[in-house]
Structure formats: C-alpha cells, structure tokens
Amino acid sequence: MTRKTEIRRALEAKTLWLSSWMIHNANNIREKGRIKVGGHQASSASMNAILNALYFDVLRPEDRVAVKPHASPVFHAIQYLLGNQSLQQLQDFRGFGGAQPYPSRTKDCDDVDFSTGSVGMGVAMTAFASMTQDYLAGHGWLKGPKGRMIALVGDAELDEGNIYEALLEGAKHDLRNCWWVIDYNRQSLDGVVTQGLNARFRDIFVACGWDVIELKYGTLMQAAFKKPGGLQLRAWIDGCDNGLYSALTFKGGAAWRARLEADFVGDNEALALVADHDDIALAQLMSNLAGHDAALMAKTMNAISHDRPVCFICYTVKGHGLPLAGHKDNHAGIMTSSQIESLRSDMGISAGDEWEHFAGINIPKSEMRDFLESNQFNARGYRRFTAPAIPISEPFTPRIKSNASTQEAFGQILAAIAADAPELAERIVTTSPDVSVSTNLGPWINKTGLFAKTDQPDVFRDEAIPSTQK
Ligand SMILES: Cc1ncc(C[n+]2csc(CCOP(=O)(O)OP(=O)(O)O)c2C)c(N)n1
Structure with missing residues (x-):
C-alpha cells in the first residue's frame, strides 16, 4: 500500500468517526433539554468513502458538489480536516448557529456549493448549474476551466419527480460536465427499496444520453472472485435479495457463514472459499461493495476524460462500519453510548481526544498536515465569487399602462x-x-x-x- 493510500484510509476512518461523534455529541453530551435533536449516522457512513474519494482525490477547485442532505456530517468533517470548519460549529451541530444537518449555503460557513435538504433538490440543481456554466462560457464570461457539477444522490432520492424533468431538460440542451453519484445502499427512510432499481436507473439515464458506470464489487470481492469458488460467490451475491443482504450485513460474519454454507451445500470450491475466511474477514468481504472502496472509485472517476454526463451507481451498505449497518430501521438510528465507546476504542482514539484531528492515526501529524495542505480541491481556498453591480446610466422607465395585468x-x-x-x-x-x-x-x-x-x-x-x- 502506498503512503498516500495509507493517509487516505486514515482520513476515511477519521471522517466516519467525526461524523458519528458530532451526532452523538449533539444528542447525548451537549446540553439539549428535552428537545429532540436527531441525525443520520447510517446515511453518513453509507457515503463516507464516496465523499472521501471525491474531496481527497478527485475534485478540483472549479468543481461544485451537491451533497446528499443526510451525509452533511461527513461533508462538515472533511471541511474541518481541511481547515474550513470550526470545532465550535461541529460541537453545535444541529444547534442554533452550528453546522447544519443539511448543507446550507446561507447558514454554513464551510463553502457549501448547493443547499440541499428536501431530497431531490440538489440533484436537479447540478444539471441546471452545468447549463448555466455553458451559458457563461458561451458569452466568454467564465474565468478558468469548466467545473464538473456533481450530485451525491441517495437511491431513494431518485423517487423525486423533478429529477426526471431535469434529465429531460439536460437531454434537450446537450448537458455536459455533470456527474450524479448514486449511493445505492438499497435502503430509504422507511425500509429496504424495491428490487432491481439499478436496471431501471441505468435504462433511464442511458435513454437521456448519459454514460452509466456501475461500481458494485470492491477490490476484496474482485480478488475473491478470481479464486476457486469465486464465480459461485459472485453469482450468489448477484442473486441475493436486497432485504436478505441487508439483514445478513447487520447480523455479521457468523450469519453470513451459516447462510452461505447452507446455500453452497455440495459445492466444495465455494465452501472452501467461505471457510478460508474467519467471521470478521467474511463480514468484511461481503460488505466490500465498491461504494466503500474509495481508491477504486477515485481511480474510475479520475480516468474519465470526456465531458459527457455520467451516472455512477455505487453499491453501498447503509451504516457501513457501524453497528447500525444494514438494519432496515437505521435511517434515524443513533448508536448507543456503549456502541460509540467501542467505536472510539477500535479507532484508537483516547477519551478526551474525540475532536482531535489526528488522534488514533499512526502517521506523523506533519505528514497528515502536508497531505491536507496539498489538497487540490482546497488549493484556491474559498471558492465563492461575487458579482459586481452593473451601473445603469439612465433610470429606465417601463411603458406600463395605468391599468395593466x-x-x-x-x-x-x-x-x-x-x-x-x-x-x-x-x-x-x-x-x-x-x-x-x-x-x-x-x-x-x-x-x-x-x-x-x-x-x-x-x-x-x-x-x-x-x-x-x-
Ligand atoms: C422532498 C422530500 N420528501 C421526503 C423527504 C423525507 N425523507 C428524508 S430521507 C428520505 C429517503 C432517504 O433515502 P435515500 O435518499 O436513499 O438516503 P439514504 O438511504 O442514503 O439516507 C426521505 C424520503 C424529504 N426529506 N424530502
């Protein structure tokens, strides 16, 4: 593993921790009276690797991102590590004046590109932002290169009708420089989503002129598929019902083993492949979907050298890396105090160091800082522009009749x-x-x-x- 990969992995664990901790702090530690606070640890964990791949490896300063509303804590954690978000704001998450539960251009201080919140809103906006960019470029007003307008999309966000209007509008106007990255965790708010939506999404996007890239198997899975019994394992994964996959993910390694052993009876190759993994390794393998493989996603995205719109369907587990993983009721689920304590100790973070940037990371702080300071997305600092007022020499007078509609x-x-x-x-x-x-x-x-x-x-x-x- 290269040093950069080690650093990126450490940051990915850190943002998973910080996003979980800021929600825990808001609900269980900060003074809150009897008012509900809430938060979305599982939704954040689901997209953690996707945001890491983008912000630490793929994005350039000219790119703009609409973050899936419920992954806002990961966005704030990344901005905190990059020096664009304060500790106070994180500690006040979901409180008055604190970091917002859904990224907000007006209320957040950490350079939010698109306000999101109502699901579907940010998604369509990126398409229109890209068309606006074309308008600016067409008039010679765009300073610098064109950016990619990127939406990070929950799979159930695609229930929203405005998204399809935006897709059609994009097809009419030869939409370019627009990526939609779908967090295909196959869970929504109320439960597990309908089977086979990936195929429906693919057909719709292709019909509207988009490239579709399905990112399903992580590196561990791909390696396992090459071993004897691997093709059978792959076929089992492909045939597995969304609900069962979620349930086994929640139950863990022993449950995966019991189920796979039962289903592979008589297939010695596949049984040997399963037996080759202890419970922890088996659970890791079965949840190694490509949407949690930041290096693989970054490599795929960095290889794109055209400006056609691209939809990435990234397979994920909602709550990945947390004890909430896969449970159908985890949308607003919040880890218990003992669960967060275990996570803290697994991450090597000492009590009292929860907010420390590099606690639990066995890489010298100076190296971590150098990596963050060389971040290409952050290279030009704050990325908002202001528009100068246009002077008007003469007051103009609309010719309006005294009585007009x-x-x-x-x-x-x-x-x-x-x-x-x-x-x-x-x-x-x-x-x-x-x-x-x-x-x-x-x-x-x-x-x-x-x-x-x-x-x-x-x-x-x-x-x-x-x-x-x-
Ligand atoms: C317009 C609108 N309709 C409904 C909701 C309620 N709601 C909140 S989250 C959610 C679905 C979340 O599922 P998904 O987008 O897949 O996100 P994830 O599972 O990754 O959290 C819904 C329907 C909303 N926030 N906005």
Whole structure:
C-alpha cells in the first residue's frame, strides 16, 4: 500500500468517526433539554468513502458538489480536516448557529456549493448549474476551466419527480460536465427499496444520453472472485435479495457463514472459499461493495476524460462500519453510548481526544498536515465569487399602462431593461417553462435572443412566414 493510500484510509476512518461523534455529541453530551435533536449516522457512513474519494482525490477547485442532505456530517468533517470548519460549529451541530444537518449555503460557513435538504433538490440543481456554466462560457464570461457539477444522490432520492424533468431538460440542451453519484445502499427512510432499481436507473439515464458506470464489487470481492469458488460467490451475491443482504450485513460474519454454507451445500470450491475466511474477514468481504472502496472509485472517476454526463451507481451498505449497518430501521438510528465507546476504542482514539484531528492515526501529524495542505480541491481556498453591480446610466422607465395585468407589467419591465439597460439585459436570462408568449416576454426575447450552445436556424423567418417571435 502506498503512503498516500495509507493517509487516505486514515482520513476515511477519521471522517466516519467525526461524523458519528458530532451526532452523538449533539444528542447525548451537549446540553439539549428535552428537545429532540436527531441525525443520520447510517446515511453518513453509507457515503463516507464516496465523499472521501471525491474531496481527497478527485475534485478540483472549479468543481461544485451537491451533497446528499443526510451525509452533511461527513461533508462538515472533511471541511474541518481541511481547515474550513470550526470545532465550535461541529460541537453545535444541529444547534442554533452550528453546522447544519443539511448543507446550507446561507447558514454554513464551510463553502457549501448547493443547499440541499428536501431530497431531490440538489440533484436537479447540478444539471441546471452545468447549463448555466455553458451559458457563461458561451458569452466568454467564465474565468478558468469548466467545473464538473456533481450530485451525491441517495437511491431513494431518485423517487423525486423533478429529477426526471431535469434529465429531460439536460437531454434537450446537450448537458455536459455533470456527474450524479448514486449511493445505492438499497435502503430509504422507511425500509429496504424495491428490487432491481439499478436496471431501471441505468435504462433511464442511458435513454437521456448519459454514460452509466456501475461500481458494485470492491477490490476484496474482485480478488475473491478470481479464486476457486469465486464465480459461485459472485453469482450468489448477484442473486441475493436486497432485504436478505441487508439483514445478513447487520447480523455479521457468523450469519453470513451459516447462510452461505447452507446455500453452497455440495459445492466444495465455494465452501472452501467461505471457510478460508474467519467471521470478521467474511463480514468484511461481503460488505466490500465498491461504494466503500474509495481508491477504486477515485481511480474510475479520475480516468474519465470526456465531458459527457455520467451516472455512477455505487453499491453501498447503509451504516457501513457501524453497528447500525444494514438494519432496515437505521435511517434515524443513533448508536448507543456503549456502541460509540467501542467505536472510539477500535479507532484508537483516547477519551478526551474525540475532536482531535489526528488522534488514533499512526502517521506523523506533519505528514497528515502536508497531505491536507496539498489538497487540490482546497488549493484556491474559498471558492465563492461575487458579482459586481452593473451601473445603469439612465433610470429606465417601463411603458406600463395605468391599468395593466401583472403579466403585461412583467413583460414591459423586461422590455424596458432590454431597450434602456443593455448591459444589465445581457446578464439576465429568463428560463420560462414554455410560457414566454403568455407572460409577455416576446419583446424581451426578440431584443435579447435565445441561447443555445450551437447556431440554430430561424426556420420560419427563413421560409418568409410572418411571426411575431424571432
Ligand atoms: C422532498 C422530500 N420528501 C421526503 C423527504 C423525507 N425523507 C428524508 S430521507 C428520505 C429517503 C432517504 O433515502 P435515500 O435518499 O436513499 O438516503 P439514504 O438511504 O442514503 O439516507 C426521505 C424520503 C424529504 N426529506 N424530502
């Protein structure tokens, strides 16, 4: 294992710890009165490796990420390690003024790119952000290279209808530079999700012009599949029902063994492969889904050299690495005090050092710091831009009749901006959902034009057919 891999693994364990601990602290240690606090340790653990792969290996400063709302603690933990989040904010997680349970651009201090919360919201937003980026590039206003607009998506988030509207919109506008990374843990809030959704997702994304990359087997699994009995194990995994996989993951190594031994009766190769692993190793092998293999995911993502939209379906276990793993009721489950104590001691963290950046890590602090300081995503620091105000020389006067509908007034205000304040008009894009005529935007559009990435003919004008709309 290279030193960088060792450091990345140490950071992955650290963010799993910090995200779990900040929720534990908010619920069990901080003064909270009798008010419910809550939090999502299992949802965070599910995406921990995905966020680690991205933030410590893949992202560049120009990229923007919509983080799955319930994985917010992992995001805050990463920002804390990178020096962009304070200890106080983590200690106040879910409290007034503290780090937010769902990443917030207005309330969080750690450079959130997209506010998320209601599921599905951040996902669609990344597609529109990418189209906005194309608009900026098309006008020569984009400073620096194009970024990738990335959504980290819970599989049950894909129940939200707006996502499919965004997919279609993307297909219409030749969407580019957009990645959606699905945390395919096959659990939602209320339980285990329907079988075979990965195939439905694949078909939908492919139909909309996306590349789909399924990341299912981690490195350990891939190695096991090459051994005698490995193909049978792979077939068993592929055929296993989501509910059973979750239940066995929750129960652990002995339960995996009992079930596999029963199912492989008469298949000596497969039985020998199972027998080759003790209970701990067997549980590790069976939960070694690719969505927990940060190195594998980073390698796959870093190999992408085109700008077509990509959907990654990353197989994961909800609650991976925690005693909550796989339980169908774990969405809002919070580890008990004794469970968090065991996790702390397994991680080699001494009592009292829970918030220490590098406690429990057997790599010199200076090396850890050097690694974090050389992080490419963080290289340019805070990544928000400000827009300078556009001066308007003359006050413009919309030609509004004394008695007008709001639709007319709206159209006339925009028409006046187009006529009297062209510099401002250049910076306004109307994105009317097929109602520009009925909202009186005709004069505005005739003056400012439509945006497309490539030249579009005006067929009716070319055919000399009179039309009020250019
Ligand atoms: C618009 C909206 N509908 C419903 C909810 C309630 N809700 C919270 S989490 C969740 C599903 C979580 O499942 P998933 O997205 O797969 O995340 P994970 O299992 O990784 O936590 C739902 C339906 C919500 N937050 N927003």
